[in-house]
Amino acid sequence: MTSTQASRPLRIGNASGFYGDRFDAMREMLTGGELDVLTGDYLAELTMLILGRDRLKDPRAGYARTFLRQLEECLGLAHERGVRIVANAGGLNPAGLADAVRQLADRLGTPVRVAHVEGDDLHSRYPDSLAAHAYLGGFGIAACLREGADIVVTGRVTDAALVTGPAAAHFGWGPGDHDRLAGAVVAGHVLECGAQATGGNYAFFDEFRKSGGDLRHPGFPLAELHEDGTCVITKHPGTGGLVDVGTVTAQLLYETAGARYAGPDVTARLDTVRLTQDGPDRVRVEGVRGEAPPPTLKVGVNRLGGFRNEVAFVLTGLDVEAKAALVREQMTDALSKSPPADVRWDLVRTDRADAPTEETASALLRLVVRDRDQETVGRTLSGAAVELALASYPGFHVLAPPGKGSPYGVFEDVYVPHGAVDHVAVLHDGRRIPVPPAPDTAVLDDVPQPPPPDPLPPGPTQHAPLGLVAGARSGDKGGNANVGVWVRTDEAYRWLAHELTVDRFRQLIPESGQLKVARHLLPDLRALNFVVEGVLGEGVAAQHRFDPQAKALGEWLRSRHLDIPETLL
Incomplete structure (x- = not known):
């Protein structure tokens, strides 16, 4: 890396906020404007459970297959434009995905170097789990990129690691560059959920629409990241949606807690972030301070919790409360011989008086049951509900008959020391580069709450x-x-x-x-x-x-x- 390369901004885009996000986003981001790196976030707590169930059926599975289909359309395009791709689509099987990408590249005749990051899988420590994965940081990604990788796939890394890794590789940052890394973490957190930073799911969306803005097809976000850790959040010219202080603030607050936003590379201080509008669809992010990361890594443990089933009874017209009471008594009696471990009732009053349609005259009574035994939540519940069809409240019907019950998962956070994982960058030529744990750590303390501002004077x-x-x-x-x-x-x-x-x-x-x-x-x-x-x-x-x-x-x-x-x- 030359000094010229390090001094210019790194343009990092996002093409996926979850497994199932807009399929065409990868092509849109590659063709819409200049990029250096394109990231994709495919993993969530629920996704790890889904991939774990996939792998039970097929040991070769366990990764986001959508990513492969996107690459089939876009690998040549990314290679032509010199855009590196970094994605956590490897899920439970990053090595398997890396091999699949190499096979795809060979078939397409596209000469790319594919690397992957591993070490997050801690299933052996939690053998009763379906999946147990530590949240790794970005330095394994950085090692792959420094060794010339064009495509890097990972398993469970933090969402922000998809940005801190490329930034550390590009600018030559080390583990002690806390402020710079914290700036990249904030940029990564803003980008990670895709169009949520560009007007998607935005509280003030209707103001934008009424002012003539177009939210039908929001563009995906990108960050112009600088060597000092500051950045500008923006999007490709001509794409839909908007980037303003409000959209960036909303995403900054998403799935966070206090002033300290901890990760395996650095703890970012959210109470130091300053946002300013830097022009149309451009928000400058600066002032971010960083601290040493905590001494432990978060591990997401997914287990099968049992089976669940539900039925929604439709209550129409008069006497909604009495109808709900009757069917609840009947179902409780019918299930008493083999009662599920967990039973929940919710009466949702969607009805209105003197309604002009039958639907608006109806309320919903939801019954949800859970149990370790599939028979208890399946055939038992179905039989009890169906048998009431001609023997319950007037107008009895359900939205859909209950099925046989479906498995549900349980998620648990546990923590292990940094040294408990073997964080490794596996290069395109098979070389393995160990990634050492953070040299400095600090136990997270609560940040003293700032005093509230002076209250407004009394008024109407x-x-x-x-x-x-x-x-x-x-x-x-x-x-x-x-x-x-x-x-x-x-x-x-x-x-x-x-x-x-x-x-x-x-x-x-x-x-x-x-x-x-x-x-x-x-x-x-x-x-x-x-x-x-x-x-x-x-x-x-x-x-x-x-x-x-x-x-x-x-x-x-x-x-x-x-x-x-x-x-x-």
Whole structure:
């Protein structure tokens, strides 16, 4: 690497935020403008469970097959344009995916060097698991790129590692460059979910549409990353969506907790991030400070928890509560001979009085059961529900008859020392380069909360939805959920920081009332971040609640009414 190469910005794009994201995104990113590196994030907690089940059926499986199909269309294009590709699509079998990419390249006649990163698989330590993988950092990716790899596939690395690895290779960063690495972590966190940084799932989407913006086909994001760790988040010219301080703030808050955002390479201080609009569809990210990473690595352990089944009874017209009570009594009696271990009822009042259609006159009563025994949740539940067809409440019917029951997973976070994993970069020629653990680590302490700003002076208020002045984005981390709430003016933050306390949050989100809720202030982002522990039970695969990944928890919060100062409205 020459000094000229190191001094120019590194343009890193993203073409996938999850396994199943837009298939054409890889081609769109390769043809839409200049790039140095194209990344793809294919893994999530639920994905690891899915890939684990795939591998049970076929030991050669365990990776994201979509990635291979995308490369079949785009490998030659990436080679012609000199764009390196880095993706965690290897899942549970990065070596298998690397071999499959080499076979594809040979068949296409495209001369590329393919490397992979391994060492994350800790299944032998947790033999009762379906998958157990440590979250590795970016220095294995960096080693592959420094040795000339054109394609690097990994297993379970942190989402941000897809950016820290290429950045470390390009700029020559080492493990001690904490501030620079932290800047790359923030860039990686903004890019990792694809179009969520370019207007997808954005709280203020309708404002953009009404101003003439196009959200039908948002472009995917890219970062112009500089040697000092600062970056500009943008997208290819002419693509849909938008990049502004709001979209970047929303993604920064997604699936985070407090001021410290810890990873295996560095701990990034989110309370130091500064965002400024740097022109149309350009947001400058600077000021990010980094600290030594924690002394342990997170390990995601996925286990099969048992089987689940559900049925939704449709209750139409009058006496909805009485109809629900009757069928609940009948089902409880029918299941009493072999009761499932876990039974949950939810009455969803979608009905309205004097409704103009049958559908809007109907409510849904959901019954969800779980048990280790598939027969208990399958044939037993199905028989009990179907046998009530002519013997229950008037108008009895269900959305669909229950099936035989499906397996569900349980996710658990555990932690191991850095030295417990054999982090290795496996090069295109078979050489293996060990990647040492971080030389310096620091135990994570809570960051003292900054004092809230001065409150707004008293004045007239209106009882109105929080979402009129605040945006939100929510997501899952294991069994916990986070809700990031931000506003767009200093005055609004002065009100929000005093009004939206933990007690008020509990009032607005009643299911959090008996759970531990933590609030974190991020004044430079004009944001509050709430973490609700245990609201998702044993994780997304367990489907503990109606919205198992808490994707819409923030939008529910925005719909709740508060007394908002008229000056903010």
